[in-house]
Amino acid sequence: MLEVSKRGHAMPVSPFRKLLPHAEAARKRGLQVHYLNIGQPDIETPPAVLAAVQKANIRVLEYSASAGHESYRQKLAAYYQRAGIDVTADEIIVTAGGSEAILFAMLSCLNPGDEVIMxxxxxxxxxxxxVAAGVHIVPVLAHLEDGFALPPINEFERVITPRTKAILICNPNNPTGHVYRREELEQLRDICLxxxxxxFSDEAYREFCYDSPYVSALHLSGVDEHVVLLDTISKRYSACGARLGxxxxKKKELYAVALKFAQMRISPPGLAQLLGEAATDLPPTYFDATKKEYLARRDLMVSRLRAMPGVECPMPGGAFYVMARLPVDDCETFGQWLLESFSYENQTVMLTPAAGFYATPGRGRDEVRLAYVLNLDTLNAALTCLEKALIAYPGRTQPQAPALEAVAG
Known part of the structure; x- marks a missing residue:
């Protein structure tokens, strides 16, 4: 009997896309679905960036070098240097999105059975x-009550074993929006040394820090050989479909090993590198309007959520996500109910249940991640839907507020 792999069985369903079939069914029934489940911004991709591809005079779309075009890596190095990150082109491997960068890090640094703390x-x-790399997550719990700040460093010390080989962070954090302070990063540096x-430092949202300065893991002293910076242009330039990371x-031996994995897939996307190269030419002021817009969206979402009875959420300091605790029995059940059984003015909402962001079974069942990637008017309408739904939901775990008009069924 033919069987699929154990690895395939162990591979989780995407927590962001798990409810997508229910959303598609809702759309086919004629409902407008507000997608707060995934970090797909509605910010316009810079026209000058798209024009670099549209106007390219290409007769043969050739392979690039496995590490990426030298011209792009040079410009990318200059971009990092402007952010205070001292790297050169020969310390960068261009990848097919941040996802491939993460996978390369795990395949290049870890052996099957090793552990990575998150x-x-x-x-x-x-x-x-x-799962793909055959390694194990060792979780250390952060708490909503303190804004998902870095847990006490002794909690990391406590779970280190001979199999522990890495710590992985995302800064600013997806899904929590927490921006790690220099003091927190220095504690991580010290434990790694x-x-x-x-x-491993995933820094996909570095441009979007609202209340405190951005600090890269490569800004820290004495840890260059330990840091692997993971990056993507997806969120920075609202170019998720480019798949470029x-x-x-700065560790030469690691670079040489990772390059072999890059050679395995031959080269990163060619047209996307043209786009990425043009993006590095955008003026630093490009981010001013985008950051201002996300800040307004953040403030709207948090104020609306905090006004909903029974809802708890910290103020995220960066990225474009809010983690919220809802007064419901189970957020996955609630999310499915939103798409199957609820509507308000012919609208409903898709959200991401937070259980998929935890390694510990049972955690996050009453939490959701919401992405403030929609314009203010649409976001306001989506949050009104959510407010009405929380009142109408039969699995609410706290007494309902005075009834508001809503449609369930």
Missing amino acids: SEPFYGAYTAFT RHHLYL AFVT
């Missing part, structure tokens, strides 16, 4: 990458 909740796809661990390391 503060949970963490980006849900990390689980899939660890003390125990000879890699520090970067794996950055």
